[in-house]
Amino acid sequence: MPTPNAPRVLVVILNWNAPADTLACLQSLRASDYRNQHILVIDNGSTDDSLAVLSREEGIDLLANPENLGFTGGCNLGLQAAARYEADYVWLLNNDTQVASDCLSELVRAAQADHRIGLLSPVLYHRGSDSIQHGGSRYHLDPPTIEETADLSTARRWQNETPEQLVLWGTALLIPRATLERVGLLDARLFAYSEDTDYSIRCGLAGLRKCMVDRARVWHSWNNGVRKPYYYYYTTRNDLLMWRRHVSLATYLRVAFWNYRRTVRVLARLQDQPEHRQACMLGFWDGLAQRTGIYTPGRRAPRALQAMFRNAAR
Structure with missing residues (x-):
């Protein structure tokens, strides 16, 4: 039975x-020893036997979901269900x-102890x-950078020095309902990747x-194997989409x-993976164009842009 007066937690798990x-x-x-939880599993347009099993x-x-709405779209359905x-x-x-x-007990205890906190995360282990897989990150707007650490002492120092600037991964993110009412949902334009950084920045800007x-x-x-082409598309594109939202044009x-230079380095590592290279270049192009939505295999960046990247690699 739930503990009397314990805050109610909606656990949202996305399956694909x-x-x-x-x-x-x-x-x-x-x-879990935390009893006042309700579990909502959202199937995100799976094409296997997920629905039958779950x-x-x-x-x-x-x-x-009849279609894949991405991490952002799927999670937003769960966030909208909070009320x-x-x-x-x-x-x-x-x-x-x-x-x-x-x-979950530790997360809720920390949240209840300080209502100025708008986002919480556990420590992530492999x-x-x-x-430790992820101890914490923090952002800077000038210049726009993200620092990351797996060292807990460094993460604690960042948390004490600049608690508004912490970036928390979306892997196990506890969001108070008050934060949703103040900051809103995840940015559905991103589809997947960078949405947690964006949300952390938005929370920080909200104080x-x-x-x-x-x-x-x-x-x-943790996937240490070969990434799919869509990974390179979304990570390249969304970096441009996200920062455009938070910084001046200059x-x-x-x-x-900086994204262009990083893309050149990534392409050098993908010499024998033409589809991955194409996805990465397309992500750069779509990011510049502020094009959102799902990655479409087979689309290509303009030939002039492809030639520019080839020349940069020489």
Whole structure:
């Protein structure tokens, strides 16, 4: 039974063609010592047997999207459900995570202790180890940069020095309902990647603090293999989309130049992967054009831009 007067938490898990991961995540949640939680699994247009598998699970609500709305679109459906579930907090939880039994309790305890905090995250560990995957990040607007660390002492120092400038990953992000009412939803234009950085910046600009709760632990899978072409498209494009929202035009032109130089370096690592190279160049082009939405395989950047990148690599 839920603890009397404990804040109500809506746990939102997004599934896309990975029911086994989602089931493992659910199993870890069921061992949680925080009882006043409700689990909403959102299937994001899966084309495998996800719906058949997940519909057999008890103790969850299952929402099926007929199409893939991306990480942002899928999660936004969960965030919009906060009022319907009368939730005090929404916990966006990746389906490829497993949580410590006291993780949610620690997150809620930290949130309740300081209502100036607008976003919270556990420390992320590599699956099956005590090795820290992500301890924290922080942003700067001039020049536009992101620092990142896996060192908890550094993360604590950043949190004490500049709590508004922390950047928290969206892997296991606890969002108070008051933050949603003040800041709004994730930027659906981004589809996937950079949305957590954008949301952290928006919260900081709204005067809200962010908190990495080092007593809260989540284990997260990490893909060290070959990335799909869409990864290079979204990460390249969304860097340009995100910073354009937050900096002046003059500063953005510097961002575009830095992005171009980084893209040249990435392309050099993708010499034997033509589709990945094309996706990366297209991401740069669409980012400059402020084009949003889903990646379409087969689209190409203009030939002149492709030639410019080829010449830069010589």
